[in-house]
Amino acid sequence: MPLTHTTSQPRNDWSLDEIEAILDQPFNDLLFQAQGVHRAHFDPNRIQVSTLLSIKTGACPEDCGYCAQSARHETKLEPERLMPVEAVLEVAREARGRGATRFCMGAAWRNPTDRNLDQVLAMVEGVHALGMETCVTLGMLTAAQAHRLKDAGLDYYNHNLDTSPEFYGQVISTRTYQDRLDTLDRVREVGLKTCSGGILGMGESRRDRASMLRQLSNLPAHPESVPINLLVRVEGTPLFGQAALDPFEFVRVVAAARVLMPASHVRLSAGRSEMSDELQALCFLAGANSIFYGERLLTTPNAASDRDRQLFERLGLAFEEVEAERTEPGACNKTVEHRIRL
Numbered sequence: 001m002p003l004t005h006t007t008s009q010p011r012n013d014w015s016l017d018e019i020e021a022i023l024d025q026p027f028n029d030l031l032f033q034a035q036g037v038h039r040a041h042f043d044p045n046r047i048q049v050s051t052l053l054s055i056k057t058g059a060c061p062e063d064c065g066y067c068a069q070s071a072r073h074e075t076k077l078e079p080e081r082l083m084p085v086e087a088v089l090e091v092a093r094e095a096r097g098r099g100a101t102r103f104c105m106g107a108a109w110r111n112p113t114d115r116n117l118d119q120v121l122a123m124v125e126g127v128h129a130l131g132m133e134t135c136v137t138l139g140m141l142t143a144a145q146a147h148r149l150k151d152a153g154l155d156y157y158n159h160n161l162d163t164s165p166e167f168y169g170q171v172i173s174t175r176t177y178q179d180r181l182d183t184l185d186r187v188r189e190v191g192l193k194t195c196s197g198g199i200l201g202m203g204e205s206r207r208d209r210a211s212m213l214r215q216l217s218n219l220p221a222h223p224e225s226v227p228i229n230l231l232v233r234v235e236g237t238p239l240f241g242q243a244a245l246d247p248f249e250f251v252r253v254v255a256a257a258r259v260l261m262p263a264s265h266v267r268l269s270a271g272r273s274e275m276s277d278e279l280q281a282l283c284f285l286a287g288a289n290s291i292f293y294g295e296r297l298l299t300t301p302n303a304a305s306d307r308d309r310q311l312f313e314r315l316g317l318a319f320e321e322v323e324a325e326r327t328e329p330g331a332c333n334k335t336v337e338h339r340i341r342l
């Protein structure tokens with residue numbers, strides 16, 4: 001019996017053994033399964049694009065072992081205070097001018113203070129007024145803060161589980177896995193769309209990768225966006241010397257994410273600048289249908305925009321944007337062609 005039917009409804013009762021069995025399949029069988037699921041839910045030749053901006057950089061009190069922005073690691077990063085609202089809107093306008101329609105703002109905080117949040121709300125309102133979709137990632141939130149973000153017109157909140165509950169303690173000690181699940185609950189409960197995924201290549205096992213996918217796919221509602229990051233090995237972080245992950249293992253996880261969360265956008269996130277065109281193409285074949293577009297991620301370089309444009313042309317892929325419900329009520333998931341101007 002197949003492990004999943006391509007037309008089946010999304011499930012949130014996956015067992016770890018089922019997910020491991022999906023990951024353990026011969027590579028060609030796994031990609032065939034993922035392709036079937038992908039084509040049942042999406043146009044396979046359209047990719048959603050988001051643009052990222054770090055609105056507050058570095059000096060973070062958390063100890064995430066992968067992160068350039070932790071004050072506990074000796075990295076070369078220059079900390080920067082929370083940007084003025086107008087400066088953020090200037091970058092957003094420029095991104096919009098190049099064709100971007102979703103703007104994601106990241107802050108190196110354990111959690112925002114209410115005063116910080118006031119400034120972020122003004123950014124969200126300003127970007128929303130530009131007609132762009134908005135996403136922020138600010139760390140842990142209270143329910144009241146989640147409400148305020150929703151009221152300001154925020155569309156998505158990014159908060160990653162990062163890895164399995166079992167491996168988590170080897171990477172982060174200053175916030176618990178349950179803290180992350182609690183923030184995701186609060187965000188979902190106020191009606192925000194969730195963006196949640198993890199990082200591969202931190203020394204975790206395949207079972208850990210299955211366990212992380214189980215956490216994500218068994219949430220009460222699948223995250224609308226699932227970023228799969230390949231560890232960017234930043235000098236000065238504890239994970240700098242980590243051995244490179246087998247690229248086919250990365251593709252397997254993308255494919256399994258597609259099978260487990262069939263209607264979610266699976267985002268090929270950090271690490272693309274180190275990936276060959278062929279590896280990225282395999283990820284798209286495995287069901288990845290979203291990327292970060294632009295020269296930088298938060299603090300590290302992203303794949304160059306002209307390289308992305310060429311890759312998309314060579315693969316016959318078009319950039320798409322999912323229209324926000326607010327612009328066309330009842331028309332969510334309507335896909336429109338989205339051309340990036342360089």
Ligand code: SAM
Nearest residue numbers: 066067107108109137138139160229231232270
């Ligand atoms: N400070 C907030 C938090 O951690 O919740 C938001 C920003 S944080 C940089 C967002 C996510 O970026 C992390 O959860 C992690 O998954 C990803 N990330 C950070 N550094 C990374 C790296 N070196 N390689 C891959 N992903 C990374």
Ligand code: DTB
Nearest residue numbers: 106137227269270297298299300
């Ligand atoms: C996500 O999953 N990846 C993005 C976004 N969400 C915020 C961040 C990647 C950061 C990569 C390292 C850096 O540039 O600092």
Ligand code: SF4
Nearest residue numbers: 060062064067070108
């Ligand atoms: Fe801080 Fe977020 Fe980096 Fe962790 S991932 S150190 S919380 S900025």
